[in-house]
Amino acid sequence: xxxxxxxxxxxxxxxxxxxxxxxxxxxxxxxxxxxxxxxxxxxxxxxxxxxxxxxxxxxxxxxxxxxxxxxxxxxxxxxxxxxxxxxxxxxxxxxxxxxxxxxxxxxxxxxxxxxxxxxxxxxxxxxxxxxxxxxxxxxxxxxxxxxxxxxxxxxxxxxxxxxxxxxxxxxxxxxxxxxxxxxxxxxxxxxxxxxxxxxxxxxxxxxxxxxxxxxx
Numbered sequence: 733x734x735x736x737x738x739x740x741x742x743x744x745x746x747x748x749x750x751x752x753x754x755x756x757x758x759x760x761x762x763x764x765x766x767x768x769x770x771x772x773x774x775x776x777x778x779x780x781x782x783x784x785x786x787x788x789x790x791x792x793x794x795x796x797x798x799x800x801x802x803x804x805x806x807x808x809x810x811x812x813x814x815x816x817x818x819x820x821x822x823x824x825x826x827x828x829x830x831x832x833x834x835x836x837x838x839x840x841x842x843x844x845x846x847x848x849x850x851x852x853x854x855x856x857x858x859x860x861x862x863x864x865x866x867x868x869x870x871x872x873x874x875x876x877x878x879x880x881x882x883x884x885x886x887x888x889x890x891x892x893x894x895x896x897x898x899x900x901x902x903x904x905x906x907x908x909x910x911x912x913x914x915x916x917x918x919x920x921x922x923x924x925x926x927x928x929x930x931x932x933x934x935x936x937x938x939x940x941x942x943x944x945x946x947x948x
Contacts, residue, residue, distance in 0.1 A: 739803025743929030746796035
């Protein structure tokens with residue numbers, strides 16, 4: 733019971749860490765304060781001032797999500813819960829490639845083919861996040877289902893807007909509103925993870941109270 737609680741708390745910590753990485757960049761990366769036009773992936777780009785700082789933090793984020801996925805798996809014997817956990821685990825595992833093998837180049841520099849690989853990786857991560865929310869929407873209670881469906885709508889709309897706005901990354905052209913669209917998309921998923929973690933923690937606490945109140 734305690735182990736599952738710790739693993740679920742990792743879901744809350746993972747989202748808070750991700751937001752903290754983005755905010756920290758505003759301090760360490762002189763040009764990165766323009767959140768409206770810059771992608772989060774530019775933090776880990778080859779040669780970026782923040783590359784060495786944020787790469788380990790993004791890896792830690794992946795570890796926390798994997799731990800959270802294990803907590804979700806342990807929360808129920810239902811196959812859909814296990815599928816949600818599996819998708820979250822795959823999302824985290826694939827995400828390790830972002831700050832290691834498939835880093836993008838700094839804007840307007842390097843080989844555009846490397847940027848293409850990073851874009852493909854990012855697209856796969858987005859699809860895994862969508863799948864996790866979709867399966868999760870049909871797994872828990874009605875209120876969480878409705879919230880998940882609303883999250884899905886936000887993810888799809890802003891994923892399209894992010895893709896349209898990011899076309900100038902490899903050429904160095906301006907990308908107005910790219911940062912806003914991407915942060916809304918990612919933020920919606922991070923918030924969904926936190927809501928799911930909180931819901932499962934509350935359910936575990938309620939179950940624990942019921943066990944303690946049972947007559948001997």
